Amino acid sequence: QNCTMMDRFLGLVRRHPVKTFALSGAVVSVAYSSRQKQLEMKKKRILVLPFYKMNIVEQRKPSLRSFSSSTTEMTVDQLVGLIHEAAEDPNITAIHGIFGNGFGFSTGGWAHLFEIRNALTVFRQSHRDHLEPLSPSTNSTKAPRKPKPLIAYSNTFSSPLPKSDMREYYLASAFSTVMLQSQGDLNLFGLSTTNMFYRDFLKRYGIQIDVFKHGLYKNFANQFTHNSYSKEHRENVRRLVTGINHMVGETIFYSRGLFKKYDDEYDFWDMVHSSGSLPADAAKEIGLVDRVAELDPIGNVISALKQTKSAEEKEGTRTSDVIKSWIPEGVGSEDFEVEGTVSIQEYAKESKLKKIQKFSFDTSKKEKIAVLKVTGAITDKTAERVNRALRKLKGAHNVKALVLRVDSPGGAITACESIQQELRNTGKEVVVSFGNVSASGGYYISTHANRIFASPTTITGSIGVFMLRMNFTGLAKQYGVTVDSVQSSELSGSFDPFTPINEPMKKNFANFADRAYLRFKSLVSDGRKMDMDAVEDVAQGKVWTGQQAQDIGLVDELGGLQRAIAYCQRSFTKDGNAEVVMWPPRKSLSEMLSGDSEDLEDNMPGALAFVQSAVADLLGLEYGLQLRFENQDLKMPSSVSGMMLTIDEDWAIRCMLQNEEQVPDFMSNFPPSAWD
Secondary structure (H helix, E strand, O other): OHHHHHHHHHHHHHHOOEEEEEEOOEEEEEEOOHHHHHHHHOOOEEEEEOHHHEEEEOOOOOOOHHHHOOOEEEEHHHHHHHHHHHHHOOOEEEEEEEEOOOOOOEEOOHHHHHHHHHHHHHHHOOOOEEOOOOOOEEOOOOOOOOOOOEEEEEOOEOOOOOOOOOHHHHHHOOOOEEEEEOOOEEOOOOOOOOOOOOHHHHHHOOOEEEEEEEOOOOOOOHHHHOOOOOHHHHHHHHHHHHHHHHHHHHHHHHHOOHHHOOOOHHHHHHHHHOOOOEEHHHHHHHOOOOEEEOOOOHHHHHHHHHHHHHHHHHHOOOOOHHHHHHOOOOOOOOOOOOOEEEEHHHHHHHHHHHHHHOOOOOOOOOOEEEEEEEEOOEOHHHHHHHHHHHHHHHOOOOEEEEEEEEEEOOEOHHHHHHHHHHHHOOOOEEEEEEEEEEEOHHHHOOOOOOEEEEOOOOEEEOOOEEEEEEEOHHHHHHOOOOOOOOOOOOOOOOOOOOOOOOHHHHHHHHHHHHHHHHHHHHHHHHHHOOOHHHHHHHOOOOEEEHHHHHHHOOOOEEOOHHHHHHHHHHHHOOOOOOEEEEOOOOOOHHHHHOOOOOOOOOOHHHHHHHHHHHHHHHHOOOOOOEOOOOOOOOEOOOOOOOOOEEOOHHHHHHHHHHHHHOOOHHHOOOOHHHHO
16 A cells, blocks of 8 residues: 555656655655756756855754855765766866855865865866776766866955965866956965963963873873973974975976976975965966956856857857857867856755656665764764664665764774774774874774775874873862862772872873773774784874875775775675665654654754754755744745645655645645645
8 A cells, every 4th residue: 555655656746846855754845846947957057166155064963053154064075976966967067166255165174175176176087987086087988078177266365364274275276277366366375283282371270280191292182281382292293284285285286287387396385385475467477377367257258158159050150269268278168068057056956856856765675885974072972873873784784885984083982992892893894984184083993994095184193092180179279269078099089170189090090091002002903904013103192194194004095985985886885886875864853853862952942953954955955944933934945935844754645645636625725836
C-alpha cells in the first residue's frame, strides 16, 4: 500500500510543477514556477562569486542571526562542490569573482582557500578530464570542450584588516584574468602573526597559573606564563609563518606565469614585499594584474555580447573590443557566448532542484562513503556526539568507507582517546582529511587512519601535552576575601582553584602529563609506522604546515576533502561511484522535538532555529525566511509562493494527493498559486 501511495505521489510530482522536499520527516512542499526556471537554466550564463561578502566556514550552525545578515555563508565543501558542478555544466561559460568592496570576505583559514583554488583550477581546465582534483588530465573520448575563463575584479586588494594578509589576492590569482580598479592598490607585504601575553596582567590581579607540559615546543600556555616569545615558541611560529608565506608566494608566482618574466622567485618577492602598496598600473606592469578598469565591466560585456550576436546574425561577423579585453587569450573570444549571470546563491538552489529531479527512492543497496566532521575544540560533549555517530556507522553495511574531516586545534585528552578508540572499532576503512587546523588532539584522533590528507597550508602536529592549574586566592585576597579549607589528603584539593598548589599536587600533575605524552607518541608510532625516536624528533609540541608534515611522515598526501573522497572511491568501492553522504543522517523533525532528542535544546526557540536553518538550507536561501508563531505570516522570497510544513510526511503526501480530486475544507484558505 505504501508503494502504491508513493507511486501516485511521484506521478503527481511529474504532472505538476511542484518542487517537493522531504526533510527527514518534515515535508516542505513549495509551489514553484519550474518551467520558467528550467528555461533560465538552459541559458548560457556567467556564475558570479561575490567573495567580498562571503563567509566560508567548515560547518554551519543553526542560527537566527544568519537570516538578518547580508553575508553569504557557505561551507567550503558546498562551495567547492558547486564550482565542480559548474565546471561540468555546459551552460555555465565563465566564473566572475568579485573582491574588495568593504572587505567582507571571511574564511576559516588558508586550507579553505587552497581547496577553493583547486576547484577554480578544475573549472578553468574543464575542457580536460580529471580523475580527481589535482590529478593529471586524461585523454577523453567525449566531444572537445572549450576552456572556461575565470575573471576576477576588485576595487582594491589593500584591506586594512589584520587577518586579510594576501588572502583575497591569493584566491584571485587562480583566475585567468585579474582586473583592478585604476585607483586601487595591491598590498603584498608578506605574512605575519601577533601573540598576546597575559603574565603581567594576571600577576597584577593575583591570578596564578601553574603549567604542566611535556614538549618544549608546546607553547599554548606561554601566553599565561611569559611576557614575550620564548626561543622555542618563536621557532614554532616562525616555521609556520615562513612555510605558509613561501607556499602562498610560490603558488602566486607560478599561477600568474611570473616565472616567464622573472628568473628568481625569491628575488621577485623581495622586490614586491619591499615595494609597499602597489598602484594598479604598477601591479599590471609587474604582471600581478591583467587589466586596469574603472568599473566592473561584466554588465558591458553581456551587453556587447548581445549586440555582437545580433550583428553576427545580420552580417556574419563577431568583433568587440569589450569582449576581447575581458576574455583571456586562448579561450576563444570569437565563440564565447553568454546571455546573463547567475549568483552562487541562485545556482545553489538550481543544484538542489537538479538533484531532486534525479532522486531515486531505491538507494538502500547503493554503496556509500560517509563524511563525518569534527570541528572546534574536542570536549567531552564533542566526543559524545562523534562517538554516537560512529556507533551508528558500525551497523551501516552499505557504507564502505568513512572520511573523517578534522578541523580542530585539540582538546581534552580523555575525549580524544575515546574518539580514537571508537574510530578503530567501527570496522570501516577510515581516511582523514585535515582542514585549516588539525593539531594536538586533532592529530591524536587521526593517528590510525588508512591515509591522511592535508592542504599544504594546514596547521598540524603539536604532538605534546599541557595542563593548566588555576589559583584565584590572590585575586580573592585583593577584594578582602580570604579562603580556608579542610583536606583529607595532600591531593584532595588538586582541582580546587582556591586551594594553593603543593608539591605532591605538582608531582601528580607532572606524572599525568608524562603518561599522556607517552601515550600520544605511542599512538603516532603505531599508526604512522615510525619508531619512537623518530616520533620524538617531530613531536615535543612542534607545529608543522601540511607540506612540512608530509615531508616528515605525519601526512600521506596533499589535497582537500574532495581528494580524500576520490581516494575512497578508487580504493574501497566497486565502481568508484558510491554516494557521498554526510554522517550521521539528519534526524527527523519529530525526533528533534521529542524528549529523546540529544541534538537540540529542549525549548521552542532552539527548535525554531533548527527549522529555519534546515528549510533555508534546502531552498538554498541566503536570507529572507522567518518562521513565527501566533499565525503571523511567513516571509519568503518571491520565487516561493506557498509552503506546507508538517512533522508527518505521510500526511503531507496524502494532502497533496487529495488535491488531485478535491481541496479539503481545511485547505480552502491556501492561495490558488500553491497548487498551480
